[in-house]
Amino acid sequence: MQVQERQEEIRSVLKTVDDPELPSVSVMDLGMVYDIAINDGSVSVSMVPTFAGCPALDFIEIKVQKAIEEVPWVTDCDVEFSFQHKWSTDAITDTGKAQLKKHGIAPPPEDYRPGEEWTVNCPYCGSDYTSMDNVFGPTACRSILYCSACKNPFEAMKPVVEDTAN
Numbered sequence: 296m297q298v299q300e301r302q303e304e305i306r307s308v309l310k311t312v313d314d315p316e317l318p319s320v321s322v323m324d325l326g327m328v329y330d331i332a333i334n335d336g337s338v339s340v341s342m343v344p345t346f347a348g349c350p351a352l353d354f355i356e357i358k359v360q361k362a363i364e365e366v367p368w369v370t371d372c373d374v375e376f377s378f379q380h381k382w383s384t385d386a387i388t389d390t391g392k393a394q395l396k397k398h399g400i401a402p403p404p405e406d407y408r409p410g411e412e413w414t415v416n417c418p419y420c421g422s423d424y425t426s427m428d429n430v431f432g433p434t435a436c437r438s439i440l441y442c443s444a445c446k447n448p449f450e451a452m453k454p455v456v457e458d459t460a461n
């Protein structure tokens with residue numbers, strides 16, 4: 296099997312591993328997979344941690360490792376979180392965003408710049424009848440909001456982007 300095919304296979308396996316904090320959104324679609332290195336049967340996966348306030352990294356590491364080690368040609372798998380690379384909510388794929396919405400979580404805004412206010416659209420009806428002031432605490436990555444248009448409660452994800460001013 297070619298390395299290319301193996302890469303593809305590992306990628307598709309990673310699409311089946313969910314972030315325990317965000318059920319049904321895979322680590323791949325969350326943009327957490329930074330690099331996949333394959334050397335014969337050895338697979339090394341570098342991942343970027345998502346929200347600092349969501350401590351599920353050990354759990355994700357084990358899940359990813361287990362899933363990859365089930366691939367027949369894999370002899371060993373090493374998962375590493377790299378803190379050198381910064382994850383941002385911009386890394387979430389369109390599939391990931393669609394999955395979030397399906398589960399009643401409003402995806403973070405696109406092209407968000409730190410310090411800006413943003414509008415959250417209700418994942419059910421699309422209404423923007425929501426105010427974001429002080430909804431998120433300093434560490435919270437998600438918050439529960441209430442849609443004034445369709446009366447559904449929903450969750451919203453906070454945008455995380457690199458502060459280019461620093």
Ligand SMILES: [Zn+2]
Pocket residue numbers: 417418419420421422442443444445446447
């Ligand atoms: Zn609504």
